[in-house]
Amino acid sequence: MKKINYKNVARNVIDLEIAALKKLRSSINKSFDQAVDAIVKCQSKIILCGVGKSYLIASKISATFSSVGCPSFSLSANECSHGDLGSISKKDLLILFSNSGETQELKPVIEYANRNRITLIGIVSKKNSILFRASDIKLFIPEVKEAGLGIVPTSSTCEQLAIGDCLAVAALNKKGFSKKNFKILHPKGALGAQLKTVEDLMIKGDKIPFINQKLQMKKALNLITKKKLGVLIAIDKKKFTTGIITDGQIRRFSQKNSNLKSLNVNDIMTTKPLSVDKDTLASRALAIMSQNKITSLCVHKNNKRRKTIGLLHIHHILSANIN
Numbered sequence: 001m002k003k004i005n006y007k008n009v010a011r012n013v014i015d016l017e018i019a020a021l022k023k024l025r026s027s028i029n030k031s032f033d034q035a036v037d038a039i040v041k042c043q044s045k046i047i048l049c050g051v052g053k054s055y056l057i058a059s060k061i062s063a064t065f066s067s068v069g070c071p072s073f074s075l076s077a078n079e080c081s082h083g084d085l086g087s088i089s090k091k092d093l094l095i096l097f098s099n100s101g102e103t104q105e106l107k108p109v110i111e112y113a114n115r116n117r118i119t120l121i122g123i124v125s126k127k128n129s130i131l132f133r134a135s136d137i138k139l140f141i142p143e144v145k146e147a148g149l150g151i152v153p154t155s156s157t158c159e160q161l162a163i164g165d166c167l168a169v170a171a172l173n174k175k176g177f178s179k180k181n182f183k184i185l186h187p188k189g190a191l192g193a194q195l196k197t198v199e200d201l202m203i204k205g206d207k208i209p210f211i212n213q214k215l216q217m218k219k220a221l222n223l224i225t226k227k228k229l230g231v232l233i234a235i236d237k238k239k240f241t242t243g244i245i246t247d248g249q250i251r252r253f254s255q256k257n258s259n260l261k262s263l264n265v266n267d268i269m270t271t272k273p274l275s276v277d278k279d280t281l282a283s284r285a286l287a288i289m290s291q292n293k294i295t296s297l298c299v300h301k302n303n304k305r306r307k308t309i310g311l312l313h314i315h316h317i318l319s320a321n322i323n
Contacts, residue, residue: 013147013154020144020155021162027142028166034137035121036170039070042119044091046072049080051105053153054097054160061095061164068172068182077105085112095121097164099156101129110134123163125156139163180279193321198285199278201320202299202310203229209311210235213242213266220245220265231296233308234269240306241298243269273298275305276312282322289314 039046046065048058058074065072075084077096085108088094094113098106101124113120114134122135125143132138141163147154171177182195209227211220213234224232224247234243245265253268254260260268275298276285285297299310 016145016147016155017158020142020159023142023144024159024162027140031137031139032166032170035139035167036174038093038119038121038137039065039167039171040174042070042091042093044071044089044093046070046093046095047075047088048072048095048097048164049075049077049106049109050097051077051103053157054099057157057160057164058095058097060161061168064165064168065171068168069175069177070168070171075109077103077109080109080112081105085109088112088116088118090116090118093119093121095123096131096135097123097160098129098131099125099153099160101126101131106131123160125159194281194283196282196320196322197278198276198280198282198297198299198312199310201282201316202278202312203316204310207311208308209233210239210308211245211265212237213264213269215265216261217250217263217265217268218261221250221261224250229296229311229313231311231313232265233273233298233311234265235308241273241275241308242266243271244273244296244298245269246294246296275300275308277301277303278310282312282317282320285312286314286317286322289317 048062049055050058055074055076062072062074075087096106096109101122107130110120110131120135121137121139122131123139123141124131125141126132127140141159144155144159146152146156209223209229209232211223211232211234213236220232224230230247232245233241234245236242243266245268249268249270250260274288274292274294276288278299278301289295289297295314297312298308299312300307301309
């Protein structure tokens, strides 16, 4: 039996899929713009449907749409003939994936959409197919050579996945969907952690360890012990931030001076403490701490650096698995 070079097999599959994507890239036309407009204008649900491998692609793209603020779900065309057509309403937008456009299971879905005047986007590679002719918006994906016997759905499903991702990202841009919006829909996991802001993690309100800069250090020592954050934020009578004191500063000062408790806060505090805006990414705040070799940052908003609205400690960041 002839020995097979599996690395060459892998490279051949990749080459065929790259060639397919290049053909797809060249095929993008005004119909794509129409599809994006329809997706963004949809006031109800975006439903993606297919059969077999195309259904799996539809499910993935549906999840991507939902993650960027376009409410969506997927339907298997096989189940639509057994009651699932009832999931589709007249205000919905229907996107059908099919390589041939002639799959028998799709025909009842197409007829239902046309009969009820449901906007239909067809993603198909044959222009003489039922799906292509029946679609309100026609997204043609070029016929390509499949890897594996020339018949295993590989290059064609690669095209379907790519055009679906293109629609989702284009819709994202048209809607002005931001990282902040994305974070709201991804509160957990690695993506959510990467997009957390200082405001998500900081302490605020009564938990902020404020102290009047004119108070004696005796009271400051009691407060820093009570708050258990290892830091105090000094403020003046107008409640503007004037400085910061850390337990490290206190230890170092007390080693050289015996009269610590009789001094005022403003005698030993560090003036002009570093402050970041509340919308700063927590990962960026961690970098600032590392660069300046500090463990806490004051937090402000709207460039009002002297008005502290929160305190971010390095432990808050590390506890959120941000690094």
